Amino acid sequence: MCCLPAQAAVHVLVVSGLGGEAEYAKRFADQASHIAQASQSVAGDAQHVRLLSAEAATAAAVEQSLTSLAGTLRSGDQLIVVLIGHGSYDGSDYRYNLPGPDLTGARLVKLLDAFAPAVQQLVVVATSASGALAKPLQRAQRVVITATKSGAERNATRYASQWERALTTDAADRDKDGTVTAQEAHDFAERQVADAFKADAALATEHAQLVGDGASRIVVALLGAKALYAADAQLQVLRGEQQQVEARLDAARSRKDTMSEDAWYGALEPLLVEIAKLDQRIDAREAQLSTAGGAR
Amino acid sequence: MKRLLMCVLAVGLLPAVAALQFDGDPQRATALRPCDADRDRGRQAESRRCYQALANSAAPALVRAEAQWALGDLRAANELFRAAAAAAPRSVQPRLRWGRLYLAAHQYAEASALFAEAQQLDANSFELQVAAAELGAQRFQGGAALEELGKLAAQQPQRAEPLLITSQLQLDAGDTAAAIDSAARALTLLESQQRTPLAALSALAAAELAAGRDPQATVDKALRFNPRYGDIHATLARTEIMRRRYREAAQWLQRAVQVEPDNWQALEELGVNQLRLGDAEGARRALERAYAGDPFSATTVNTLRVLDTLPQYTVEQSSSPPLALQLHRKESAVLQPYVEQLARQAVASFSARYGWQPKQPIRIELYPNHDDFAVRTAGLPGIGLLGVTFGDVVAMDSPSGRRAGDFHWGSTLWHELAHVFTLSATDHRVPRWLSEGLSVFEEWRTGPTPGVAIEPNVMDAWSAGKLLPVARLDEGFMRPAYEGQVQVSYAQAGLVCLFIEQRYGIDKLVALLHQYQRDTTVPAAVQAALGLSSEAFDIEFAAFMKQRFAxxxxxxxxxxxxxxxxxxxxxxxxxxxxxxxxxxxxxxxxxxxxxxxxxxxxxxxxxxxxxxxxxxxxxxxxxxxxxxxxxxxxxxxxxxxxxxxxxxxxxxxxxxxxxxxxAIADHQPLGEQLLKTGKPLEARREYRALLALQTQDPAAAWLGLARAEAAAGNAALARRHALQSLEIAPHFRPAQQFLLELRGEPAP
Known part of the structure; x- marks a missing residue:
């Protein structure tokens, strides 16, 4: 249940920083590549997804990409930035480790602040010490996710690999609507990281945080058929009808606290049945298109 | 067998931290003697005035330290002992007395360091050797201490202290006749020297109680000497605790604080013992009184802290069989069904086997924090236990208290519940080895991990001829003579029970247990139940081992x-x-x-x-x-x-x-399989566990629950749970389909 206007554009920048060791370098590059690939489902146009990896991922390249995007994106558009790798914090500023000069936190803030205020931003900094950026990056129309709670959590993080999993499988799609929102992806990644530390009986060295409103309205991946056949007119009509029922469902949810349990489920059932029947028609149409190799 | 190593009854724990003190050091300053005499006779006001005067006097620091100690100001005493030791860097006495202060405060490491320092100054000091032997006894190093004490008694036959410590060690080892003899000899010596007989009377009363005799005459004699001598009752309580008779111990401790209301140690022990009886409120009352008088006791402070955490637990009561499950709120929803089901199975199995039915609820407490469990059990953190049984109260680590795979909580619970039955069926007379042996045997025969599991180090001990004769098997638990002997003794006890079952039949094994419905000895019980001497039994057991482990x-x-x-x-x-x-x-x-x-x-x-x-x-x-x-x-x-x-x-x-x-990942597939095999009620438990564990896929868990309810014939609940699934995930196709089917609207 996302809410971008039909004409809004989504642009994604994924950066894989220095690994230090070969194992980390490969891991970061792979994660960035998979996230970029998954992001195409929401960006629609492959040109809207930029991947900076290995030697190409310099501070200058990041600056150039963001500056260029700042000139391109209009109000209502959406920017998703994902930074993977190692970060550090010296007590006054964050540094993102890149080939050549590092990108400082202060510079990153400046680059992101250059976008039009009404551009919805999601900034995921999945590096060590990234918690230092949470406050400086905080701004209206921007959701910030950091892998750590402060600059003092300096160990290599596990968050990026779980963010990658959230975008590339259906594990994070809690409401099973075929879309993964930033909130769902974050909830999933955060829990997986915590569980992994618990399973290892290890002290957790990272505690992710999400700052800003609207994470549940930012879609970071579309799964399965949802990513297909977006152009089919019949499906567009059905999905339009579906959005109307979902709007009624949202309205009903807002009244839940005032109702008894029986009354609530009594009110909920017809709406859910309506959605189920619409989904049946959508599935049937998608199956038809699939058999016919229809337009996407 | 790691689990077995650590899975013990509380036997022997308390005496280690609350043993009698036999401090008859004749080298203490003569100025203290009038005060001591008043104290020993129970003239409390007079003795306090006397000690107070000394504490405020210009007497040497060592004397003032003793006076402060007697007044209960351990901090002031500590500082004065420190000053006395610093002023006399070559003197044994301040270090010896300072060490004794730590010994009395149960701070054994500090006591040991001070005794070691003193020993470097005079390795032959008799008083120092007595103190070191007492430290060894309190630290449960009885085997070595007994030999040393024999030498000390021979060296100075007019001194009662070695005999008194010996008596306690003999009592720990179950040799009550020898314990009575040692205590009686010590009493004779003290009386002939016109010294206070109280410690000897306590030791004698304890040995008499353990031997099945009425100690009242000895108690009366002590109270005639000192009407406020609560320690003799506390000593008898410890003897009962050694025998796991916690209700009887509570009665003695109540008497101790009746005759001596400011006996903080007895109050602390009363509090800890009330916890063993499942009486948290009684425990708190006693411990708060103890804390008011002695805020330095780690046991009192730790136990009060654990009591403060009790509101974080739920207590679920059930009947037929009566059970009370105390589980931490954060995990009770997940664990309760598994714990209850296993406990029910165990109770059914053991009731049939041992012919005893629980009359009041068996209380089962699981602690997610191992230190909380340790404190609840022994008053101190850092003990290597997994589970403990106090009569009809079982306390143990929760599965979350340790890393997954470190222990099998189901087997631990099974083991401990077997203790409930073997202890109760014999009014706690069953010897330690047989209770542990039956618990291990039940783990193997009827528990959740069937199979006789033996670690190689047990076999090493057998090969080295280190297994004990059955008549002395308790020593392996009570006074281990080599590293790992407790673990070996668990396995040996289990194997002894296994052998009896295989050679004589299960009825004979139960008959052996039932011999302990009255006071008896191992040889007499073996003879009566199996018809042979314990020596002959040992020979048969050895043959069994040779054959089984050829x-x-x-x-x-x-x-x-x-x-x-x-x-x-x-x-x-x-x-x-x-x-x-x-x-x-x-x-x-x-x-x-x-x-x-x-x-x-x-x-x-x-x-x-x-x-x-x-x-x-x-x-x-x-x-x-x-x-x-x-x-x-x-x-x-x-x-x-x-x-x-x-x-x-x-x-x-x-x-x-x-x-x-x-482990969250196991429940979903298990629920599916249980549904497929027509076990909806068990499947329901798995889906509920998933929800309690806050699965990241609650929609699937609600759907599973809906399917389980439908299969169990609960259509209304099934529909509600299907809606709960769709409430989270309105587009969840399997839940949609399930709801439509329930409504009679199948897919087109």
Whole structure:
């Protein structure tokens, strides 16, 4: 249940920083590549997804990409930035480790602040010490996710690999609507990281945080058929009808606290049945298109 | 067997921290003697005035330290002893007395350091040797201490202290006749020297009680000497605690604080003992009084802190059988069904076996914080226990209290519940070895990990001739003479019970237990139940061991040689060589099922050779022999599932809950399989567990629950749960389809 206007554009920048060791370098590059690939489902146009990896991922390249995007994106558009790798914090500023000069936190803030205020931003900094950026990056129309709670959590993080999993499988799609929102992806990644530390009986060295409103309205991946056949007119009509029922469902949810349990489920059932029947028609149409190799 | 090493009754814990003090040092300053005399006679006001005057005087620091100690100001005493030691760097006495202060405060490391320092100044000091022996006795190093005490008694036969400490050690070892004799000799000496007889009277009363005699005459004699001598009752309470008779202990402790209301130690022990009886409120009342008088006791402070956490727990009561489950709120919803089901099975099994029915609820407490469990059990953190039984109260680590795979909580609970029955059926007379042996035997025979599981170090002890005669088997628990003997004794006790069952039948094993419905000895019980002397029994048991463990006996080094060979071959990916060595390791000691056992090496070797059927066979054999490591069981589940053996995998999936019920990934597939095999009520438990564990896929869990309710015939609940699933995930196709089917609107 996302809410971008039909004409809004989504642009994604994924950066894989220095690994230090070969194992980390490969891991970061792979994660960035998979996230970029998954992001195409929401960006629609492959040109809207930029991947900076290995030697190409310099501070200058990041600056150039963001500056260029700042000139391109209009109000209502959406920017998703994902930074993977190692970060550090010296007590006054964050540094993102890149080939050549590092990108400082202060510079990153400046680059992101250059976008039009009404551009919805999601900034995921999945590096060590990234918690230092949470406050400086905080701004209206921007959701910030950091892998750590402060600059003092300096160990290599596990968050990026779980963010990658959230975008590339259906594990994070809690409401099973075929879309993964930033909130769902974050909830999933955060829990997986915590569980992994618990399973290892290890002290957790990272505690992710999400700052800003609207994470549940930012879609970071579309799964399965949802990513297909977006152009089919019949499906567009059905999905339009579906959005109307979902709007009624949202309205009903807002009244839940005032109702008894029986009354609530009594009110909920017809709406859910309506959605189920619409989904049946959508599935049937998608199956038809699939058999016919229809337009996407 | 790691679990067995650590799984003990509370026997012997309290005496270690609250033993009698036998401080008759004649070198203490003569200025203290009038004050001591008033104290020993119970003239409290006079003695306090006397000590106070000394404390405020210009007497040497050592004298003032003693006076402050007697007044209960341990901090001031400590500082004064420190000053006395600093002022006399070559003197034994201040260090000895300072060490005694720490000994009395149960701070054994500090006491030991001070005694060691004093020993460097005078290695031959008799008083120092007595103090060191007492420290050894309190630290439960009885074996070595007894020998030393014999020498000290011979060296100075007019001194009563070595005899008194000896009496206590003899009592710990169950030799009540010798304990009475030692205490009586000490009493004679003290009376002939016109010294206070109170310590000797306490020791004598304790030995009399342990021997089944009425100690009242001795108690009366002590109270005639000092009407406020509560310590004699406290000593008798400790004797009852040694015998796990906690209700009787509570009565003695009540009397102790009646005659001596400011006996903080007795109040502390009363508080800790009330917890053993499941009386948290009574415990708090006593401990708060103890704290008011002695805020330095770690036991009192720690136990009060744990009591403060009790609101974080829920207590679920159930009847038929009566159970009270105390579980932490954060995990009670997950654990309660598994704990209750297993407890019910255990109670049914043991009731039938031992002919005793619980009359009041058996209380089962699970602690997610191991230190809380340790404090609740012994008053101090850092004990290596997993579970403890106090009569009809079982306390143990929760599965979340340790890393997954570190222990099998189901077996621990089974073991402890067996204690409830063997203790209750004999009014706590059953000796330690038999209660532990039956618990181990029940783990093997009826518990959740059937199979006689034996660790190689137990076999090492057997090969080295270190197993004890049955009549002395308690010593292996009470006074271990070598590292690991407690663990060996658990296994030996279990094997003794196994032998009796196999050679004489289960009825005879139960008959042996029932011999302890009255006071008896091991030889008499063996004779009455089995018709032979304990010496003859030992010979038969030795023959049983030789026969059962013949492959091991043929070459006691072979197991480890083969395990190493298998490991090395696995590292070299020489699967066939690894297979041969691992198979031989299994043949040498099939009872060894630990994480480095031949079974698991064999499975790894066969998997390496892509021979999955043989890997499955190895893992199934491992489980049948008692193997339970969760990763090994998960591997077996996966292999069986891949091979289409879901039916065989199902009991393995179920068994995982008795090791690692908090592992979220296991519940969904288990729920599915239970549904498929027509067990909706058990499936429901799994889906509820998923929800309680806050699964990241609650919509699927609600749907599972809906399907389970539908299969159980609860249509209304099924519909509600389907809606709960769709409330979270309105587009969840399987839930949509399920709801439409319930509504009679099948898919087009």
């Amino acid at each position: 492959p091991w006996a043929a070459d006691p080094k072979r197991l480890r040689v083969q395990l190493r060979a298998a490991q090395t071959a696995l590292e070299k990916k020489d699967w066939e060589a690894a297979t041969r060595a691992a198979r031989e390791a299994v043949q040498v000691l099939p009872e060894y099922t630990g994480s480095a056992s031949g079974y698991l090496l064999l499975a790894a070797a066969r998997l390496g050779a892509s021979d999955k059927p043989a890997a499955i066979e190895a893992l199934l054999a491992w489980r049948a022999a008692g193997g339970w490591d969760p990763e090994g069981q998960r591997q077996l589940v996966q292999l069986l599932s891949e091979a289409g053996g879901e039916a065989e995998a199902l009991p393995v999936r179920v068994a995982l809950n008795l090791v690692d019920p908090l």
